[in-house]
Amino acid sequence: MPERRCAVTRAEDRTVRIAGPSAGPPFTLAVLDVAGAVLTWPVLGPTGLPAAEIHDVGQAQQWLWAVYGERAAAAVDAVASGGPAAELTLPEQPTALAEAAARLALGHWAARWWPTSYLDGIPALEPDLLGLELAALIHECQQLLDESGELEGADLLEEHLAALDPLIRWRQSAAPPRQLDRVLRLIDEAADNAGLDGEALRRLRSALEQDHRPTATPLDLAELCVWQQEFALAAGSLRTATDRVIARGSGTNDWCRYPPGFVDAAEDAVSWTAYALGAGRRIEVEVVADVAAPATGVRLAAEVHVDGGPPNRVPLARRDDVWTGLADLDIPASTTPGIEVGILLPGFDPGPGDADDRAAREAVRALARHRLGVAAAPHDGEAAHPEPFLAEVVAAAAVEEDF
Amino acid sequence: MPIPSRPSTGERRPRAMVIDTAWRGLGPGPQALSGPGGAPLTRTVKLIVLPLIVRPALRPELAADFLDAREAERLEALIRESGAVLEATARWFTLLKKTRRALGIVAGNPQDLYFQRCFELATEHGAPGPGAGAVARVVLEDVVDASGGRTVEALREHLADAARRARLDAELAAAWDGREAVPGSADTGLAAEVLETCGAAGADSPAFAAMVRAGHGGLLGRALWAAHPADVWDRADVPPHLGLTAHRVPPRPEVGRSASTATLPAPFDRTLFERLFTVLQVSTHREQLPTVPELVRREVARSCAPLGLYDESLRVTVVLGGRLAVGLDPLGAGTSVAGSTAAHRIVNSRWQREASVLRARRMTVSPTADPDGGVLNALAQDLRTPWAAYMRRLWVRLHGRDVRDAALPDAASAWGVLDGVARSVMMDHRARVRTALRTLSVAAEPTAEPRSA
Numbered sequence: 001m002p003e004r005r006c007a008v009t010r011a012e013d014r015t016v017r018i019a020g021p022s023a024g025p026p027f028t029l030a031v032l033d034v035a036g037a038v039l040t041w042p043v044l045g046p047t048g049l050p051a052a053e054i055h056d057v058g059q060a061q062q063w064l065w066a067v068y069g070e071r072a073a074a075a076v077d078a079v080a081s082g083g084p085a086a087e088l089t090l091p092e093q094p095t096a097l098a099e100a101a102a103r104l105a106l107g108h109w110a111a112r113w114w115p116t117s118y119l120d121g122i123p124a125l126e127p128d129l130l131g132l133e134l135a136a137l138i139h140e141c142q143q144l145l146d147e148s149g150e151l152e153g154a155d156l157l158e159e160h161l162a163a164l165d166p167l168i169r170w171r172q173s174a175a176p177p178r179q180l181d182r183v184l185r186l187i188d189e190a191a192d193n194a195g196l197d198g199e200a201l202r203r204l205r206s207a208l209e210q211d212h213r214p215t216a217t218p219l220d221l222a223e224l225c226v227w228q229q230e231f232a233l234a235a236g237s238l239r240t241a242t243d244r245v246i247a248r249g250s251g252t253n254d255w256c257r258y259p260p261g262f263v264d265a266a267e268d269a270v271s272w273t274a275y276a277l278g279a280g281r282r283i284e285v286e287v288v289a290d291v292a293a294p295a296t297g298v299r300l301a302a303e304v305h306v307d308g309g310p311p312n313r314v315p316l317a318r319r320d321d322v323w324t325g326l327a328d329l330d331i332p333a334s335t336t337p338g339i340e341v342g343i344l345l346p347g348f349d350p351g352p353g354d355a356d357d358r359a360a361r362e363a364v365r366a367l368a369r370h371r372l373g374v375a376a377a378p379h380d381g382e383a384a385h386p387e388p389f390l391a392e393v394v395a396a397a398a399v400e401e402d403f
Numbered sequence: 404m405p406i407p408s409r410p411s412t413g414e415r416r417p418r419a420m421v422i423d424t425a426w427r428g429l430g431p432g433p434q435a436l437s438g439p440g441g442a443p444l445t446r447t448v449k450l451i452v453l454p455l456i457v458r459p460a461l462r463p464e465l466a467a468d469f470l471d472a473r474e475a476e477r478l479e480a481l482i483r484e485s486g487a488v489l490e491a492t493a494r495w496f497t498l499l500k501k502t503r504r505a506l507g508i509v510a511g512n513p514q515d516l517y518f519q520r521c522f523e524l525a526t527e528h529g530a531p532g533p534g535a536g537a538v539a540r541v542v543l544e545d546v547v548d549a550s551g552g553r554t555v556e557a558l559r560e561h562l563a564d565a566a567r568r569a570r571l572d573a574e575l576a577a578a579w580d581g582r583e584a585v586p587g588s589a590d591t592g593l594a595a596e597v598l599e600t601c602g603a604a605g606a607d608s609p610a611f612a613a614m615v616r617a618g619h620g621g622l623l624g625r626a627l628w629a630a631h632p633a634d635v636w637d638r639a640d641v642p643p644h645l646g647l648t649a650h651r652v653p654p655r656p657e658v659g660r661s662a663s664t665a666t667l668p669a670p671f672d673r674t675l676f677e678r679l680f681t682v683l684q685v686s687t688h689r690e691q692l693p694t695v696p697e698l699v700r701r702e703v704a705r706s707c708a709p710l711g712l713y714d715e716s717l718r719v720t721v722v723l724g725g726r727l728a729v730g731l732d733p734l735g736a737g738t739s740v741a742g743s744t745a746a747h748r749i750v751n752s753r754w755q756r757e758a759s760v761l762r763a764r765r766m767t768v769s770p771t772a773d774p775d776g777g778v779l780n781a782l783a784q785d786l787r788t789p790w791a792a793y794m795r796r797l798w799v800r801l802h803g804r805d806v807r808d809a810a811l812p813d814a815a816s817a818w819g820v821l822d823g824v825a826r827s828v829m830m831d832h833r834a835r836v837r838t839a840l841r842t843l844s845v846a847a848e849p850t851a852e853p854r855s856a
Contacts, residue, residue, distance in 0.1 A: 026765070027765075065419060112766075256767070
C-alpha cells in the first residue's frame with residue numbers, strides 16, 4: 001500500500017480529526033463507533049486506514065497507537081492540547097487491529113446496505129450468519145470499543161444464535177471455509193467473556209474441544225440459507241379494462257428513504273403508469289418488494305411530483321411480491337405530464353438524496369457482484385483478498401444454483 | 404481527567420502501548436485476561452492493571468497518557484514483576500467462570516464481577532491449588548450476595564406493611580407541609596458562565612462554587628413549588644420544570660408499592676417506591692448503599708427537598724443541565740443557538756456526528772413531522788423536545804449520587820455527568836430506533852423456513 005499523508009486538525013468544538021470527512025452518499029460509508037471516536041471508511045474506495053473524528057481524546061488513547069501508530073497518537077495528543085494542526089505519514093501496512101476494524105465496519109455496512117435484488121440477481125446475505133460473524137469481529141476488536149460497543153456484540157450474539165448449530169455442522173463438513181474455525185472460536189470466547197450460556201453455546205464449546213476431524217459429508221449450503229423463497233411477481237394491475245394509458249416510466253429507488261429489507265434494490269424496481277379514466281387522471285405505482293419484506297402491518301408510500309409540483313403521497317400495500325398503490329392526480333387532461341416518483345417509509349425518510357446517487361448505487365452493485373465472485377472461488381487456494389464473509393460464501397453458492 | 408502530557412512528545416510513548424508491550428512480554432500465562440490478538444482485555448487494563456498494579460494514585464507520574472523513557476521502564480517493570488500473580492489471577496478467573504457455569508449463574512459480566520476478586524485470591528493464595536473449587540464457590544455466593552439485601556424485593560417487603568406505609572405517609576405530609584416555597588424567578592444566569600468553561604482540559608469555573616454557595620439549585624426547586632415561573636429558561640415554548648413533572652406544580656410524593664420501568668412517571672411525580680426502585684435496579688456497588696429501611700427513611704425528606712435532592716451541588720447541576728438542555732439541537736436545525744456555550748457546541752456537534760452515523764447505519768427518522776410515520780414519528784417528536792429526555796436521565800443520575808452521598812465538587816465533575824447524560828440520551832434514541840425498525844421488519848419473516856433442522 002502506498003504511504004499516505006494526512007492532516008490532524010482540531011475543530012472549534014474540540015473534536016480532533018484525522019484526515020478529512022469522508023464524502024459520498026450514506027450508503028457508501030462504513031462507520032464504526034469506537035471508544036471516544038467515530039471511524040469512517042469509504043466502501044467504494046481503496047481499503048486502508050479510516051478517517052477519524054475523535055471527541056474524547058483520553059479514551060481514544062487506548063487504541064490510537066494500535067491503529068494509526070505511535071506518532072499519530074502523539075500528534076493527536078499535541079493537537080488536542082492546543083498545538084497547531086499537524087501533518088503525518090500513516091504506516092504503510094495496516095496493523096491487525098486496523099484490518100479487523102475495517103472488516104467489522106464493512107460487515108455492519110453489509111448488514112444495512114447490501115443491494116439484495118431479485119431483478120439484478122444479487123442474493124441476500126443471511127442475517128443470522130452475518131450477525132454471528134459480526135459478533136465475532138466485535139470481540140476481535142475489543143481493544144477499540146467502549147462498553148456500548150461490547151454490549152452490541154453480546155446483543156448480536158443472542159439475537160442471531162439460530163445460526164450457530166448450522167455453523168457447527170459446516171465446520172464438521174468436508175470443506176469448511178478457512179475463517180470459520182476462527183469465527184467460532186471468537187464467538188465462544190466472546191460468549192465466555194460476557195457470561196452468556198445456553199444449549200447452543202455448550203454444543204459449540206464441546207465441538208471446539210473435540211479434535212477437528214472433518215467428515216467426508218459435504219454440507220448442502222442451502223441448509224444455511226433461508227432466503228430462497230418462491231418469488232411471485234404479481235401479474236396484472238389494479239386498473240380496469242376501460243382505462244387509457246397516457247404515460248409510464250420508472251421512478252427513483254433511493255435506498256436512503258426506507259429501511260433495509262423492504263424494496264428490491266434494483267434501479268428499475270419502481271415503476272408507474274398514468275392513465276385516463278373518463279375525464280380523471282390516475283397514477284398506479286408498482287414497487288418490487290424485497291424477498292424478506294413485511295407482508296402486513298407496514299405501509300410504504302410513493303411520493304409523486306407532477307411537473308415539478310408539490311409531492312402527492314400514494315400509500316402502497318403489499319400484493320404478492322409487489323407494493324402497489326393508486327391515486328387520483330390533478331392534471332389538465334390535455335397535457336402530457338412530467339412525472340417523478342420516489343418511494344419512502346413515512347417517519348423514516350430523511351428526505352430525497354442527490355441525483356448523482358444513481359452512479360453510486362451502480363458502483364455498490366458492482367462491488368456486491370465482485371465480492372460474490374470472490375466468495376464463489378474455491379476457498380482452499382491462495383488467501384482471497386478481500387476475504388469474504390461467511391454469509392457471502394453461502395449467498396454465492398446460492399447464486400450458482402439458482403441463477 | 405488525564406493529566407495533559409508535556410509538549411515534547413518526541414521521546415514519550417503512549418501509556419496504552421507500553422502496557423500492551425509489557426503484557427505481551429508475560430507470555431501465555433495470563434491468557435484468560437487477554438483478548439483475541441494477545442492484547443490485554445480493556446477491562447483487564449481498567450480493573451486490574453491500572454488500579455491494582457500501576458496504581459497511579461501512588462505514582463502520579465504514571466497517570467499520564469504519555470510516558471517518558473524512565474516512566475515507561477518503571478511501568479514495564481511493575482507489570483513484569485506481577486507476572487506470577489497475573490498468571491494466578493487468570494487461572495482463578497478461569498476457575499470462577501467454570502464454577503459459575505456449573506452453578507447456572509448467568510447474571511452480570513464475569514469480568515466486572517470477578518476480576519478484582521481473582522487478583523485478591525491470587526495475591527493471597529497464589530494459583531488455585533487443592534480445595535480451590537470450594538473457595539471459588541464461596542466467592543461466587545459472596546458476589547451474588549454482595550447487595551446485602553439491598554434489593555427491590557426487600558423494598559417491596561419493607562413497604563408491604565400497612566402500618567409502616569401509613570406512618571411514612573404521615574411523615575411525607577408533614578415534610579411536604581414544612582417546605583418553604585419561594586415564589587419569584589429562579590436565577591440561572593451564572594449557568595451559562597459555567598457551561599462556557601466545560602470541556603476544556605484542566606479548566607475550572609469559580610462560578611460553579613458561587614452557584615452552590617448562593618444555593619441557586621435550591622432556589623429553582625422552591626420557585627417550581629411556588630408557582631409556574633415564567634422566563635426561567637428564556638424560551639417561551641419550554642416549561643419551567645422541563646418536564647420533570649407532568650403537572651403545573653409538583654405534587655406531594657406518595658409512598659407507593661410497585662414500579663415498572665416502562666411506566667415510570669416524570670421524576671417529581673414518582674412515589675418513594677419508584678424513586679428507590681431506580682436506585683436498587685442499578686446492580687453495581689449496592690453494598691455501598693444505606694440499608695433499605697435507612698434508604699426509605701432518608702427518601703421521605705429527600706423527596707420533599709427542592710428538586711427532590713439533598714445536596715446543593717447536585718441541585719446546581721440540575722440548573723446547569725436545564726440551561727444545557729434548552730439549547731440542545733439533535734436535529735441540527737440550528738434554531739436554538741441563543742445562549743449557546745462551549746458545552747452546547749460540544750454536545751450538539753456530537754448529536755450531528757450521531758446523526759451521520761445513523762444515516763450511514765440506515766437508522767434515520769424523518770426530521771419533519773409525518774402523520775403517517777407511526778412509532779418512528781413519535782421518536783422524531785422526542786428529538787424536537789430533547790430537553791425532556793435529557794432532564795429525566797439527568798435527574799435519575801443525580802438522585803443516584805445523592806443517595807450515595809456523592810456530591811459534585813467542581814464544574815469539571817459536573818460536566819462529566821452532564822456530558823455522560825447527553826451520550827446516554829443519544830444511545831437511548833439509537834436503541835429505540837433499532838427496536839422500532841426491528842418491529843417493523845419482524846412482520847416480514849413469517850414466510851421464512853425454519854432456520855435449522
